[in-house]
Amino acid sequence: MVSKDKACLNCRSIYFGDKCLNCGETPASETFKGRIHVFNSEKSEMADNMGLRSEGEFAIKSK
Secondary structure, three states: OOOOOEEEOOOOEEEOOOOOOOOOOOOEEOOEEEEEEEOOOOOOHHHHHHOOOOOEEEEEEEO
């Protein structure tokens, strides 16, 4: 069985496994649209618009 990416419904972080590595929460969705890679959250306008305060890979929209 192939492991799918999941998007945390709490912080929008994309991860593999049972719980989010960013916030530690478990509610997740395998249905999400778009990805954003944040390398410097302090200088990223997109991260500021999305309310992201950490580096990583995030879903733009999740259901």
